[in-house]
Amino acid sequence: MAKTKTIFVCNACGYETSGWMGRCPSCQAWNTLIEENMKSSAPASSMPSKRQSWVSQNETVPLSDVSVEEDPRYTSGLRELDRVLGGGFVTGSLVLVGGDPGIGKSTLLLQVSHLAKTKGLVLYVSGEESRTQIRMRATRLSIETNHITLCTQTSFEEVSQTITSLRPSLCIIDSIQTLYSEELSSAPGSVSQVREVTAGLLRLAKNLLITIVLVGHVTKDGALAGPRVLEHMVDTVLYFEGENSSPFRMIRAVKNRFGATGELAFFEMTDVGLLEVENASTLLLSGRPIQVPGSVVTSCMEGTRPILVEIQALLNPSSYSVPQRMAQGLDRSRIGMLLAVLEKKFAVGVNNMDAYINVVGGLKITETACDLAILAAVFSALKDRPIRPNTLVLGEVGLTGEIRPIADIERRLIEAGRLGFTSCILPGSNKSGLARIQKRKTGNPSLTDLPDNAPVLPELIFADTLSEAMDVLFMDAPTQGSIKKGGRS
DSSP states (O other): OOEEEEEEEETTTOOEESSOOSBOTTTOOBSOEEEEEEEEOSOGGGSSSTTOOSOSOOSOOOGGGOOGGGSOEEOOSOHHHHHHHTSSEETTOEEEEEEOTTSSHHHHHHHHHHHOOOSSOEEEEESSSOHHHHHHHHHHTTOOOTTEEEEOOOBHHHHHHHHHHHOOSEEEEEOGGGOBOTTOOSOTTSHHHHHHHHHHHHHHHHHHTOEEEEEEOBOTTSSBSSOTHHHHHSSEEEEEEOOTTSSEEEEEEEEETTSOSSOEEEEEEETTEEEEOSOHHHHHHTTOOSSOTTEEEEEEEETTEEEEEEEEEEEEEOSSSSOOEEEESSOHHHHHHHHHHHHHHHOOOGGGEEEEEEETTSOOOOSGGGHHHHHHHHHHHHHTOOOSTTEEEOOEEOTTSBEEOOSOHHHHHHHHHHTTOOEEEEEGGGSGGGHHHHHHHTTOTTOOSSOTTOOOOOEEEEESBHHHHHHHHHSSOOOSSOOOOOOBO
16 A cells, blocks of 8 residues: 655755744745655665765775876767867766756757767757657757757656767767656655656766756746755756857856856857857957947956957936836846945045946856946046947955956956957056066067967056046046056056
């Protein structure tokens, strides 16, 4: 006789309890506990993940005797995707790709199935589309299907048998929310089903040394649907971002055990599929107005890649008792702090103005190296005067008005020089860290680590305080402070 057990599972973190509670004691989220019926007539050893090892090698060996050649990489066929993955797919890894509906996840993975340089066949498991629908998409994308095997099952037990018998080099599961284990009575996509099926697929990936790519749905807030433990179990988590009204798409790595996190890849959605965009800075700066008040160009680091973006600001007299602070792509709390510093140092009346600040292109900036560019855009919009032409603005602003140093300055300057910027405002404390670039500009032949075809670097202007930076950017713009020091390279 099968035993039925009722439990309540948190839809946010996967916490389980025997009784309902309004607030999850694990993640402190409200109204996230969902009732599920756990019914199982099979022994515990037949469960997809319970009481089973994820790795078959149980013997202990010295770490020095483990060869890294056991887990080689192979390319996905897309250079932008390879860079986000850290060099390509790793055998025996589990990759999770999440994104909004209709963003292009299935299109991307079908292209990867065609372009990936695998040593065996590719298994495409679809629980959302029929074989005819997948073939129609493959025909539209001009994809060769000789080495791609389709499976339209949703039962984990049947999919597991198929993977074990075929032993593909690459397996794509579209999507993880459609798979279910027959040993669990809960509905497909529930917390328990997603957790157990993912654990079973992880065991298959480690034991058979195959790469499994999971497609995950997202919630209305943009987070991956299912228990939070799902992101801890997989090796790599990729977010597919973009606006449905725009043809451009971005893939961001938020977790990667085999490479750097925070990497960003750009693609363009066309009639023939996703095309790589190698020059992201040119894409984001295309159509930028020249010498317009309220427009400033800065550089942000996405992983190891410098990207030049435009920050725009608009200020209007406020009609409310509390001025509005609207920001797209930036942290609103930090915007408020920066505006307070600007008002303290210059007394320009920002406290009575509605401020609207936008990062053009839909990019989200989290680093503080763009603080000075934000204040320059606000000051430019307030005074209705453009900043110094062809100038890149970099620097972190402290509460006392000082400009603090930033990291990866060399990569940012090389990217700025490649796009034709002639000058750059930098923190004065970064001057000592630019010795190699200074030697290159003076023609020192001892410097051999920079490429010969490197672009001409912009003129470097150093500023230690916010007043110095504004004096340089606006020349004779009225400020409370005056330039006491600040050099040019």
